[in-house]
Amino acid sequence: MKKSILTLASALLVAFSASAQKVExxxxxxxxxxxxxxxxxxxxxxxxxxxxxxxxxxxxxxxxxxxxxxxxxxxxxxxxxxxxxxxxxxxxxxxxxxxxxxxxxxxxxxxxxxxxxxxxxxxxxxxxxxxxxxxxxxxxxxxxxxxxxxxxxxxxxxxxxxxxxxxxxxxxxxxxxxxxxxxxxxxxxxxxxxxxxxxxxxxxxxxxxxxxxxxxxxxxxxxxxxxGPIPRGAEVVRTFPKEEPITKEFTAKAYDENIQIPAVVVAYRTPSFKTRDSKVLDMISTYLSGGKSSVLYKKMVDTKKMALAAQAVNLSQQDYGIYALFALPLGEVTLDALVKEMDEEILKIQTDLISERDFQKIQNQFENNYVNANSSVVGIAESLASYHVMYGNTNLINSEIEVYRSITREEIREVAKKYLNKNQRLILDYLPKKK
Missing domain, CATH: 3.30.830.10 (Metalloenzyme, LuxS/M16 peptidase-like)
Structure with missing residues (x-):
């Protein structure tokens, strides 16, 4: 019964967003x-x-x-x-x-x-x-x-x-x-x-x-x-240098005199937000840390009480992105222990399909985000500008949600295997600096 109710709610949300949210x-x-x-x-x-x-x-x-x-x-x-x-x-x-x-x-x-x-x-x-x-x-x-x-x-x-x-x-x-x-x-x-x-x-x-x-x-x-009378300028030409792929895990330390609790970040370089893979990474982030019922929060904060906070985020930009996992230790828990716990969850995504229930949950979250983004004329104006300037396709304000709807559980597994590997990452210890 629960599953049928969830499916019905999802269907209603999709129908509502499809009919009511088209931006002319x-x-x-x-x-x-x-x-x-x-x-x-x-x-x-x-x-x-x-x-x-x-x-x-x-x-x-x-x-x-x-x-x-x-x-x-x-x-x-x-x-x-x-x-x-x-x-x-x-x-x-x-x-x-x-x-x-x-x-x-x-x-x-x-x-x-x-x-x-x-x-x-x-x-x-x-x-x-x-x-x-x-x-x-x-x-x-x-x-x-x-x-x-x-x-x-x-x-x-x-x-x-x-x-x-x-x-x-x-x-x-x-x-x-x-x-x-x-x-x-x-x-x-x-x-x-x-x-x-x-x-x-x-x-x-x-x-x-x-x-x-x-x-x-x-x-x-x-x-x-x-x-109309403003004169045209010279065309802007950009030739940014290309990054070489990361093929070996490396570490770094940074210090902040404004913190008392250290943090650890596991970060991967990822593709432009124009790519389909970037949208799949968005969904992985939501699965891992989209709210208090998400995987990392339930495991590391609620159940094991190892972390004050645990988060995954896809910081995607026009040329490259960063996929980052972040955690703050609770008590005497080490940063290495936090990395180990996060690695376990990444490995599960790379190995097994996420459950149908979890998949439907994150689909619902993206539908809800879509509805909210187009709910005000102020938000619509910025979205229209962004989709043209950043993506070169203004109508993505209406069609991008279709990409998220078409993503499969199999894609989630394959994209995690493609980008979130140990030999492709930075581990950053973010530490208190003594004053």
């Missing part, structure tokens, strides 16, 4: 190469204007790391027609809010306004692209802002991903932290910042998404008026 959109290119995506949702008088640039922490001179994150701040400094310090005042005084974020692969800016302020949002983003003010005073101001952000961001284990990356990647720019090294920003000249802006912040390296309570014809005219 229209996309086209301006003559200057800017890609435009429009999504209409008239259920509330709200509009999102957003631009995603194909530039992230991996881009630029490796002696000048962190430029993309720096520009995330710098391009709020002001423009030819927006005074220094006025950007946020204009947004808030018109009933809006805005923000930006940067990853290793892209930078995303957005404003959320009442829908009668659509033109204001478009004008502001066109100003950011066409008339940014990049002067030494603004560079110096934002340099201090970034340093303060880094200081405030120092939390226990917060540097863990950077330590994994600098060990798992030897030549690819992913080895450097997204925020960069402060010495690089301190040494950078104004001319270098201007050159970075000219290279990456151009319409043909940008995707504009307008979503919400809009009229298509009116919106298209505004977009053409504000963004």
């Amino acid at each position: 959109f229209e996309e086209y290119d301006l003559d200057n190469g800017m890609h435009v995506i429009l999504h209409q949702d008239n259920s509330a008088p709200v509009v999102i204007t957003s631009v995603m640039y194909g530039v992230g922490g991996k881009d630029g001179n490796r002696k000048r790391t962190g430029f993309a994150h720096f520009f995330e701040h710098l391009l709020f400094e002001g423009t030819k027609n927006i005074g220094k310090g006025e950007w946020f005042k204009i947004v808030s005084s018109n009933g809006g809010r805005n923000n930006a974020n940067t990853s290793q692969d892209r930078t995303y800016y957005y404003e959320i306004f009442p829908s009668n302020k659509l033109e204001l949002g478009l004008w502001m983003e066109s100003e950011r692209l066409l008339h940014p003010i990049i002067k030494q005073q603004g560079v110096d101001t934002q340099n201090e802002v970034v340093k303060e952000e880094k200081r405030q961001g120092i939390r226990p284990y917060s540097n863990l991903v950077n330590e994994i990356s600098k060990n798992i990647f030897k030549v690819h720019p992913y080895k450097d932290p997204n925020i960069g090294y402060m010495k690089d920003l301190d040494a950078a000249t104004l001319e270098e910042f201007l050159a970075f802006n000219k290279k990456y912040y151009v319409p043909n390296n940008a995707t504009l998404v307008v979503a919400g309570d809009i009229d298509f014809a009116t919106t298209k005219k505004m977009i053409k008026d504000y963004f």
Whole structure:
């Protein structure tokens, strides 16, 4: 009876997500190469204007790391027609809010306004692209802002991903932290910042998404008026070095003065998030640590009481990914003992098919994630931008779930055997640093 109820619930969830979640959109290119995506949702008088640039922490001179994150701040400094310090005042005084974020692969800016302020949002983003003010005073101001952000961001284990990356990647720019090294920003000249802006912040390296309570014809005219005259830039060409495969297990140690309890990480280099294998690895992560009923939590935290926490995560990016297993010991348990327990679970996945019940459970979790991701116009706007910029296929917002639905238990076993082997990994001991 339990199995039939679970199957019925799964069928209902699939039927609901298939019928109710399709995201309608229209996309086209301006003559200057800017890609435009429009999504209409008239259920509330709200509009999102957003631009995603194909530039992230991996881009630029490796002696000048962190430029993309720096520009995330710098391009709020002001423009030819927006005074220094006025950007946020204009947004808030018109009933809006805005923000930006940067990853290793892209930078995303957005404003959320009442829908009668659509033109204001478009004008502001066109100003950011066409008339940014990049002067030494603004560079110096934002340099201090970034340093303060880094200081405030120092939390226990917060540097863990950077330590994994600098060990798992030897030549690819992913080895450097997204925020960069402060010495690089301190040494950078104004001319270098201007050159970075000219290279990456151009319409043909940008995707504009307008979503919400809009009229298509009116919106298209505004977009053409504000963004059409912006000149096309040179094409961005990337030739990143390729990583050699990891063929032998290696170890590393890192120290953090902000922790009292050590941690251990077992990390593997994995393929781009564009690949089917990456999506299978997502499912393996959910099986191992997707909630308190997951394999690692039940075994290491609940039953054996060996760990304060145990987690598996697929940190996939545009060029390469990292698959990482992480655990914090409880009491006198050694880090080696934690690795042994995690290895046992990986070996089980590589040897045996996971149960039908567990497989259905993780399928349900992915269906639920899909429904939630497309439940708000704000989330839809960022997804539309991401699927175009990162994957080159905007309609993945509707079709990617079909890939997850088509993954089999046999694939889960084969992908685990392909990527999660002892001779393909880093073991990182993350240890307290004596003050």
